[in-house]
Amino acid sequence: LRTAILISGRGSNMDELIAAARAPEFPAQIAxxxxxxxxxxxxxxxxxxxxxxxxxxxxxxxxxEEFERSLQIVLETYRIDFLCLAGFxxxxxxxxxxxxxxxxxNIHPALLPAYRGxxxxxxxLADGVKIHGCTVHFVVPEMxxxxxxxxxxxxxxxxDDAETLxxxxxxxxxxxxxxxxxxxxxGAVRVEGNRVLGALAES
Ligand code: GRF
Numbered sequence: 001l002r003t004a005i006l007i008s009g010r011g012s013n014m015d016e017l018i019a020a021a022r023a024p025e026f027p028a029q030i031a032x033x034x035x036x037x038x039x040x041x042x043x044x045x046x047x048x049x050x051x052x053x054x055x056x057x058x059x060x061x062x063x064x065e066e067f068e069r070s071l072q073i074v075l076e077t078y079r080i081d082f083l084c085l086a087g088f089x090x091x092x093x094x095x096x097x098x099x100x101x102x103x104x105x106n107i108h109p110a111l112l113p114a115y116r117g118x119x120x121x122x123x124x125l126a127d128g129v130k131i132h133g134c135t136v137h138f139v140v141p142e143m144x145x146x147x148x149x150x151x152x153x154x155x156x157x158x159x160d161d162a163e164t165l166x167x168x169x170x171x172x173x174x175x176x177x178x179x180x181x182x183x184x185x186x187g188a189v190r191v192e193g194n195r196v197l198g199a200l201a202e203s
Contacts, residue, residue, distance in 0.1 A: 003185070005083075011041065011086065012170065013177050084107075087107075112137060113145070125160060134172050147195060150179055151176070151202070179202075183198065
């Protein structure tokens with residue numbers, strides 16, 4: 001499975017996916033790292049790791065559709081057949097998602113359906129929840145929705161701030177994203193409605 005990782009920033013999840021996919025029996029190959037920000041630190045890391053990189057700067061396009069058509073051309077050029085969003089900070093139109101339905105994963109730093117959107121760790125702390133975590137899910141047109149492939153839970157500790165809690169969650173993101181990609185790419189899971197059967201729960 002020729003997989004592209006889409007990033008906007010530092011790319012720590014990207015690093016883990018690249019590392020996991022180096023294993024000879026891994027069912028997906030990272031064929032491209034693509035960023036909407038030409039200066040994303042993750043791009044340099046991917047390049048150093050010997051992965052093909054590309055940037056499609058959303059700021060130079062008149063609208064979302066034009067931006068996505070460029071993305072699509074790059075993805076076709078590299079004969080990509082699967083996408084992993086890893087800190088990719090642009091929303092897609094239903095048109096783009098429909099091109100990739102069932103072939104696009106995202107990681108979100110919360111236990112969905114709780115805390116969709118941004119600032120998940122701050123909001124979890126403000127609510128006083130005792131369990132927080134992360135989710136890998138298939139992407140659908142609605143933001144932070146879609147069938148859940150993997151989740152990991154972490155405790156919220158008394159002394160936590162957004163940074164310490166976020167670091168604890170991120171360590172789990174790094175565990176479940178490669179596992180989720182392996183499950184999906186190997187065909188070990190199957191989607192039934194909004195459920196992924198054979199999915200993964202970690203704590
Ligand atoms: C992660 O917390 C991910 O869940 C969120 O954005 C962050 C990206 O981090 N969507 P990185 O670029 O993978 O280090």
